[in-house]
Amino acid sequence: MTEAASTGAAESRTAATRDPGAGAGDAPEAADAANERVDRWFARRPALALAALLPIGAVTPLFPVEVGVATFALGTLAVGMAHGAVDHLVPLRADPSVSLRRSIAVVSVVYAVLGGAVVAAFFAAPVAAFVGFIALTWLHWGQGDVAALAIAGVDHLPTSAERWLALVVRGGLPMGVPLLAHPEEYRLVAEWIVGLFLVDAGAAAAAVDPLFAPGVRVGVGVGMAAATLASVGLGYRRVRSGRDAGGWRRDVGELAVLWAWFLLAAPVFAVGVYFALWHALRHVGRLVLVDPEAASAASAGDAVGALARFGRDAAPLTLGGFLVVGAVGVSVPAGVAAPGDLLAVSLVAIAAMTLPHVAVVTWLDRRQAVWRPDAGR
Numbered sequence: 243m244t245e246a247a248s249t250g251a252a253e254s255r256t257a258a259t260r261d262p263g264a265g266a267g268d269a270p271e272a273a274d275a276a277n278e279r280v281d282r283w284f285a286r287r288p289a290l291a292l293a294a295l296l297p298i299g300a301v302t303p304l305f306p307v308e309v310g311v312a313t314f315a316l317g318t319l320a321v322g323m324a325h326g327a328v329d330h331l332v333p334l335r336a337d338p339s340v341s342l343r344r345s346i347a348v349v350s351v352v353y354a355v356l357g358g359a360v361v362a363a364f365f366a367a368p369v370a371a372f373v374g375f376i377a378l379t380w381l382h383w384g385q386g387d388v389a390a391l392a393i394a395g396v397d398h399l400p401t402s403a404e405r406w407l408a409l410v411v412r413g414g415l416p417m418g419v420p421l422l423a424h425p426e427e428y429r430l431v432a433e434w435i436v437g438l439f440l441v442d443a444g445a446a447a448a449a450v451d452p453l454f455a456p457g458v459r460v461g462v463g464v465g466m467a468a469a470t471l472a473s474v475g476l477g478y479r480r481v482r483s484g485r486d487a488g489g490w491r492r493d494v495g496e497l498a499v500l501w502a503w504f505l506l507a508a509p510v511f512a513v514g515v516y517f518a519l520w521h522a523l524r525h526v527g528r529l530v531l532v533d534p535e536a537a538s539a540a541s542a543g544d545a546v547g548a549l550a551r552f553g554r555d556a557a558p559l560t561l562g563g564f565l566v567v568g569a570v571g572v573s574v575p576a577g578v579a580a581p582g583d584l585l586a587v588s589l590v591a592i593a594a595m596t597l598p599h600v601a602v603v604t605w606l607d608r609r610q611a612v613w614r615p616d617a618g619r
């Protein structure tokens with residue numbers, strides 16, 4: 243595959259994302275077929291799988307937290323780490339003017355600078371860094387879902403303001419709802435993370451205390467309920483005024499599944515499954531669509547071929563990601579002694595990789611006009 247061919251197809255995919263009904267020139271039907279299949283494999287079916295898992299999720303609060311830790315580790319091993327491991331190829335694939343060398347160089351520098359800053363922040367101010375990480379994940383997981391809805395071509399979010407509200411709701415489900423429903427386990431994870439850096443007995447527990455004041459929890463719960471109702475209500479108004487109802491129904495269905503999931507399941511288990519099955523898979527789908535070879539496999543109905551191509555690109559830096567986890571593990575003052583420490587170290591390493599990952603994904607969002615829904619219509 244030449245670079246020119248690769249970028250040409252990426253451009254057509256970009257237009258397809260803006261308006262799935264209108265491909266730009268080359269083989270619009272193929273782009274539509276790829277979009278439809280990717281949405282089915284990487285978003286709709288996993289959402290149904292999460293709905294089917296609800297009864298299991300509902301009993302996880304009865305299990306020890308280590309079950310959640312093992313699930314989180316498995317999900318991160320299987321797809322979580324890999325979903326960010328082709329970031330170095332994203333500029334190449336989504337912008338015709340970017341060379342492979344420049345793509346890798348720019349993304350490497352962004353990762354080194356922003357990732358280093360995050361680790362430094364955890365050493366300097368662990369509680370603030372933890373809060374920042376929650377806020378960043380809220381933003382990023384919301385951003386990922388809005389992009390998935392855009393790829394699916396939903397019609398009820400025609401303005402960037404409505405998409406921002408959807409982002410707040412979608413990101414708040416994994417980050418805010420567990421705080422409302424299961425504050426003890428949420429707090430435990432916060433203490434594990436902060437405890438990597440504040441080693442004195444009881445210091446971490448005291449430091450995170452203000453985050454778990456009843457007012458914070460009630461505020462997050464009320465805010466999330468209000469934002470969800472507002473988003474669903476505004477979408478309904480759009481449908482009443484003639485916009486397609488299918489995308490809105492799907493949005494509402496996904497919101498119901500996610501609300502139930504995060505209300506019922508134990509937080510570490512819930513977030514671990516969500517990260518792999520929902521956020522990471524949706525992003526992998528998006529990456530398949532900007533890679534012409536993977537996308538043509540997808541449009542031919544070849545899920546294994548599309549995934550194999552993604553896996554080949556992602557393998558080296560997936561391994562690199564686990565090296566980052568190891569590096570954080572050996573450098574934290576408290577050391578790693580228990581499963582909780584392993585989760586905490588993984589989360590600090592994930593935080594360091596998430597800030598640069600968000601920079602890359604935000605750049606991709608801009609290229610694909612995710613936040614300017616009516617551009618080009």
Ligand SMILES: CC1=C(/C=C/C(C)=C/C=C/C(C)=C/C=O)C(C)(C)CCC1
Binds near residue numbers: 417592596
């Ligand atoms: C595990 C866990 C938490 C935090 C998880 C986070 C913040 C994960 C971020 C992952 C990212 C950003 C992946 C990349 O896309 C909480 C909510 C503190 C408490 C419940 C258990």
Ligand SMILES: [Fe+2]
Binds near residue numbers: 325382521525599
């Ligand atoms: Fe991500």
